[in-house]
Amino acid sequence: MVKEVMTSNKAVAEAVRLAKPQVIPVYPITPQTTISEYLAQYVADEKIAAKYVKVESEHSAISAAVGASGAGVRVFTATSSQGLMLMHEILFAAAGMRTPFVLADANRAISAPLNIWNDQQDSIAQRDAGWLQIYVENAQEALDTTLMAYKISENPDVLLPSMVCLDGFILTHTVEPVEIPDQESVDKFLPPYVPEHAYLDPKEPMSIGNFADPDYYTEARYAMQVAMDNSIEVIQKTCDEFAEIFGRQYGLVEPYKTEDADIIFVAMGSLCSTIRVIVDQLRDQGEKVGLLKIRAYRPFPVEAIKEAVKNCEKIAVIDKNYSFGIGGALYSDMKVKIDKEIYGFIAGLGGRDITPEYILEAYEKTKVPEKDVTWIGLKEE
Amino acid sequence: MVDIPDKDLLAPGHRGCAGCGASIGVKLALNALGENTVAISATGCLEVMTTPYPESAWEVPFIHVAFENSGAVASGVEAALRIQGKDDVNVVAFGGDGGTVDIGLQSLSGAMERGHNMLYICYDNEAYMNTGIQRSGATPFGATTTTSPQGSASFGEDKPKKDMPMIMAAHGIPYVATASIAYPEDFVNKVKKAASIEGPAYIHLQQPCTTGWGYPSEKTIEMGRLAVETGSWILYEIENGEFSITFTPEERKPVKEYLSQQKRFRHLQDEQIEKIQKYVDAQCSELGL
Amino acid sequence: MVSIGCVIKNPGNSRNNKTGSWRTFKPILDKEKCIDCDNCIIFCPDGSVNKQHDIDYDFCKGCGICANECPSDAIEMVKE
Numbered sequence: 208m209v210k211e212v213m214t215s216n217k218a219v220a221e222a223v224r225l226a227k228p229q230v231i232p233v234y235p236i237t238p239q240t241t242i243s244e245y246l247a248q249y250v251a252d253e254k255i256a257a258k259y260v261k262v263e264s265e266h267s268a269i270s271a272a273v274g275a276s277g278a279g280v281r282v283f284t285a286t287s288s289q290g291l292m293l294m295h296e297i298l299f300a301a302a303g304m305r306t307p308f309v310l311a312d313a314n315r316a317i318s319a320p321l322n323i324w325n326d327q328q329d330s331i332a333q334r335d336a337g338w339l340q341i342y343v344e345n346a347q348e349a350l351d352t353t354l355m356a357y358k359i360s361e362n363p364d365v366l367l368p369s370m371v372c373l374d375g376f377i378l379t380h381t382v383e384p385v386e387i388p389d390q391e392s393v394d395k396f397l398p399p400y401v402p403e404h405a406y407l408d409p410k411e412p413m414s415i416g417n418f419a420d421p422d423y424y425t426e427a428r429y430a431m432q433v434a435m436d437n438s439i440e441v442i443q444k445t446c447d448e449f450a451e452i453f454g455r456q457y458g459l460v461e462p463y464k465t466e467d468a469d470i471i472f473v474a475m476g477s478l479c480s481t482i483r484v485i486v487d488q489l490r491d492q493g494e495k496v497g498l499l500k501i502r503a504y505r506p507f508p509v510e511a512i513k514e515a516v517k518n519c520e521k522i523a524v525i526d527k528n529y530s531f532g533i534g535g536a537l538y539s540d541m542k543v544k545i546d547k548e549i550y551g552f553i554a555g556l557g558g559r560d561i562t563p564e565y566i567l568e569a570y571e572k573t574k575v576p577e578k579d580v581t582w583i584g585l586k587e588e
Numbered sequence: 589m590v591d592i593p594d595k596d597l598l599a600p601g602h603r604g605c606a607g608c609g610a611s612i613g614v615k616l617a618l619n620a621l622g623e624n625t626v627a628i629s630a631t632g633c634l635e636v637m638t639t640p641y642p643e644s645a646w647e648v649p650f651i652h653v654a655f656e657n658s659g660a661v662a663s664g665v666e667a668a669l670r671i672q673g674k675d676d677v678n679v680v681a682f683g684g685d686g687g688t689v690d691i692g693l694q695s696l697s698g699a700m701e702r703g704h705n706m707l708y709i710c711y712d713n714e715a716y717m718n719t720g721i722q723r724s725g726a727t728p729f730g731a732t733t734t735t736s737p738q739g740s741a742s743f744g745e746d747k748p749k750k751d752m753p754m755i756m757a758a759h760g761i762p763y764v765a766t767a768s769i770a771y772p773e774d775f776v777n778k779v780k781k782a783a784s785i786e787g788p789a790y791i792h793l794q795q796p797c798t799t800g801w802g803y804p805s806e807k808t809i810e811m812g813r814l815a816v817e818t819g820s821w822i823l824y825e826i827e828n829g830e831f832s833i834t835f836t837p838e839e840r841k842p843v844k845e846y847l848s849q850q851k852r853f854r855h856l857q858d859e860q861i862e863k864i865q866k867y868v869d870a871q872c873s874e875l876g877l
Numbered sequence: 878m879v880s881i882g883c884v885i886k887n888p889g890n891s892r893n894n895k896t897g898s899w900r901t902f903k904p905i906l907d908k909e910k911c912i913d914c915d916n917c918i919i920f921c922p923d924g925s926v927n928k929q930h931d932i933d934y935d936f937c938k939g940c941g942i943c944a945n946e947c948p949s950d951a952i953e954m955v956k957e
Contacts, residue, residue, distance in 0.1 A: 229671045232664060258667035263698035267660035270653055270695065274628070274664025277651045280671065282664075300653050305882035366881060404881040407649040407665060409624045409677055414644035414885040416652035423641050426879045592915060596924035600936035601891035604922055606899060607940035611922035638891065641883045645891035772919050798940075806941030806954075809920050 209387050215378035218346040218385050219285070219311045219371065220245035222353035224255050225393040226309075229280035232260035232271035237323050238375040239287040239313035246283075265290035269297040269310075276306035276368075277415050279406030281357065281399070283308065287375060288315035291329045295336070301368050302337025302431060304416050305404060307360035308368050309353060310338075314476065314527075315375040316557040324558020325375040326527040327476065331536045337431050339369040339438055340505040342475035346383040349373050351455055352502075354388075354397060358445050361400050364437040372504075374477040376558070388453055396452050435506045442503055459508035461500040462515040464490065468497030470573050471516050473541060474525045475501045478561055482525070485566045496570065501537065509544045521548045523573040525566070525583075527555040534580035551580040559584060590772045593619050595647070602645040603637040607805025609795030609812070610634050610711045612769045614682060617709055617793075620779040623648060625678040626669065628662040630687030631655035633718040634711065656691040658683045659699035659708065666704040678783050679706035685726035686716045689752045700759045700788045707782045707789045710752065713797035721800045725750040728820075729867060730860050731852040733800075738855045748867060756790040757826050763789035765825035765834070769796075770812030774823055774834055781827070794821045802851020814846040819872040833877055840877070843868050892936075896923060900939030902954040904932055910951035917943035917952060 213221070220242050223231070231250065233243040250259040260275075262268045265286050276282045286294060291312055301308070312330045316322040330340055339359065343349045349371065356369035373379060405415050419427055442459055450456040463483055465471050472482045479500040489496045499515045501508070516522060522545070526535020533539050538551030552569040555561040565583045572581055597618035604611040610633055618625065626649045629635045635652045638645040653661045662681035669677050681699075683692050688710040696708060715733045716722040723736040729748045732738045736745040757764045763785045767775040775793065782789035796811035798804070803811055815821040816835065820843055823835040843865050847853035856864075871877075880886065906917070911930055918926045925937040932943075944952040 230664060230667045232660075232667070256671070258671045260663055260667050261702060262660060262663070263694060263701070266657060267663070267695050267698050270657035270660035271664030271667065273653050274651060274661035275668040276664075277653075277661075278626070278665045278668035280668040282668075297654060297657065303882065304653070405884045407626045407651060407669070409626065409649055412647060412649045412888045414639050414646050414650040414888050415882065417639040417641045417644065417883050417885055418636050419641040419879070419883050423879050423883065427883050430879060430881065590915070590919050592918055592928055594928070598924065599889040599891050600924045600933070601894035601896055602923070603894070603896075606922075606938035607942055608922045612920055615922070615924060616919070639885065641879070642885055643891045643893055644885040644888045647889045650888065769920075804941070806945040808922075808940070808942055809946050 212382050212384050215346040215349040215373045216241040218350035219353050222350045223283045226357050228283040229257050230275035230282045231257050232262045232268045233284050234262050234265045234268045236287045236290040238379040239285050242285045265293040269294040273301045273306050276308040279402050285311040287313040288329045298336040305366040307366050309356045311371045313375045313379045322557040326556045328528040330372045331528040342372045344479050346385045355445050362441045365434050367434050377477045438506050459503040459511045463498040465497035465515050469495040469520045471519045472498045472523050521573050523569050525552045552583050554583040590776050597647040599645040605799050607798040607808045609808045613711050613793050613795045617779050620776040621678045628658050628681040630658035630683035632684035632687050657695045659696035662706050663699045663704050666706050681708045685712040686724040689725040689750050700761050709791045712794050715800050717800040730856050753792040761788045765791045767793045768812045770809045817841045818843045818846040819868045895935045896938050897935045902939045903957050904943050904952045907951045910949045912949045916946040920946050
């Protein structure tokens with residue numbers, strides 16, 4: 208094990224190197240680009256024994272990924288924003304065909320207007336594709352989660368692809384100290400992918416990606432729901448196993464001072480680091496406040512959330528995305544599944560900095576609510 | 589000679605129309621390639637008629653993902669096979685004309701340019717047949733389709749067929765050929781040659797479609813033969829940049845003989861037929877037929 | 878329930894689907910006239926003619942290509 212200072216993109220690339228995928232089809236896009244660059248170099252330097260497929264678009268990146276995973280090997284790809292939107296159709300196919308590969312998404316706003324900075328609209332817009340989505344808070348978590356994502360996705364009870372979501376620029380281009388696990392430990396944690404459900408071998412022909420009529424389609428989709436349900440336990444188990452080997456404990460969610468809190472913030476990704484500081488400040492002032500960081504957004508860990516928020520009075524959800532007429536996606540999911548007084552806040556769109564003041568404003572507006580959904584930091588002229 | 593296997597690698601029981609030309613083409617191609625093959629298909633007639641779950645007509649490993657991406661899917665499959673050391677496995681991708689010359693063009697272009705060791709076969713029936721005969725970039729001048737209909741202000745498709753094999757040739761890949769299901773020996777030889785060549789290969793296979801072209805089902809091969817005999821479809825190959833005609837009709841028949849037998853052309857006036865004849869003459873003279 | 882990802886692990890099982898029921902005209906081969914050109918085998922869209930030129934009526938859809946392409950007129954299409 209070594210410790211190095213690196214960006215989250217480098218951390219993801221390191222995880223990919225350690226996970227030993229055999230095919231890497233990837234197309235550059237800001238702010239994911241450095242992942243594709245690091246991996247190209249690793250392959251060029253024989254640090255990864257993989258075919259790096261220099262595709263001509265994200266659509267082909269994900270298509271080649273499904274083809275390679277369907278053929279039976281471990282696969283990695285990465286993208287961001289417009290690239291993920293271009294992949295949209297094939298994301299559904301990847302999940303439906305049960306190809307368990309991993310995609311890192313450098314979270315970035317969606318055009319128009321064109322914007323290269325961070326929010327989470329891109330991956331949120333893919334939430335119904337049948338992928339597992341895990342949002343990370345820092346570079347270490349990006350590395351660790353990428354490794355765990357393979358083990359979770361490849362679990363025979365899951366067999367759905369995973370999306371590791373890391374905030375564009377805030378994480379992808381910011382350096383932090385990261386512990387890089389040694390290969391031997393990773394190999395122990397993550398053995399080679401040996402698919403049983405689908406592969407392409409002339410010695411044992413099978414047909415993959417077939418046509419299903421109304422007699423079968425519903426059951427095929429329901430089977431994905433069962434897999435998604437199964438993944439809740441698999442994620443927790445994988446996190447525990449990871450902690451045993453590597454000493455860092457993760458979960459479906461990460462509660463912080465929620466036990467006795469009256470108001471709990473709920474958020475995903477790097478924003479949680481800022482909220483944690485505010486929680487401490489408010490606690491110093493005698494406020495009973497906490498934070499629930501959602502790591503697994505799909506599957507939506509309802510029981511873990513219920514447990515974490517059971518004692519609170521109100522919940523303030525901060526979303527870096529928006530569903531028109533409804534509010535943030537996390538907010539609306541919370542409203543559907545959690546029986547509490549919940550308020551939604553939209554912030555940080557297109558890279559607008561979410562300052563401590565914004566979070567304090569959300570806190571005040573949860574204490575004394577004006578409306579159910581509030582856009583924070585809106586410049587109203 | 590076309591080798592007759594003990595068992596076809598495209599099994600019967602598939603849902604292709606009676607007289608389906610695509611089935612003939614795919615059957616011949618798979619039989620020529622043999623069992624050590626992985627097949628990829630774009631969405632379209634072929635995929636829908638051969639893989640209605642839980643039944644598949646594919647006796648070789650098969651994968652389909654979507655309409656516009658069979659080139660990219662094949663790239664991924666090829667990369668996965670090669671990294672596992674399976675260098676001897678044939679990788680063949682099939683796309684209809686819509687999935688190839690229209691919506692799948694970018695994905696295919698990328699696959700060809702990257703040099704994957706694979707064969708792409710476009711089974712060209714000159715329109716979107718699976719969705720009910722809409723025009724594609726491969727629909728020939730004058731043909732009526734449901735989206736290029738004849739009317740008081742229209743004689744049908746008003747643009748010539750996109751020259752896809754030459755677009756592929758412009759990629760500088762080692763092997764490009766045209767073929768017809770009516771000339772099975774020529775086609776099978778090309779498939780075998782394409783498979784033996786290292787690097788990407790492209791075969792553009794014309795296959796008449798009884799449903800979309802409007803002729804009786806027994807005339808599928810006859811129609812393909814007429815296309816070639818009139819010079820409407822020219823059989824050639826380009827091997828490492830060397831162009832050669834692989835079949836020359838003894839005497840080129842007038843295009844009218846080909847057009848008049850198909851419902852899609854039956855409305856054409858002499859003036860349009862003449863235009864088509866001139867276009868075909870020019871094509872033949874350009875390619876040296 | 879369906880298989881994971883609707884994968885079909887016994888390919889060629891389209892043979893369970895007897896497309897012979899589609900047929901309205903039936904090809905009848907007169908083996909006396911047959912010259913072994915194999916056109917009927919090569920051009921059959923449904924792989925319904927074997928090496929001995931026996932026609933498999935379980936699958937033959939009655940398209941008539943074999944009769945049309947037979948150089949010795951050995952195949953006749955008969956209404957069923």
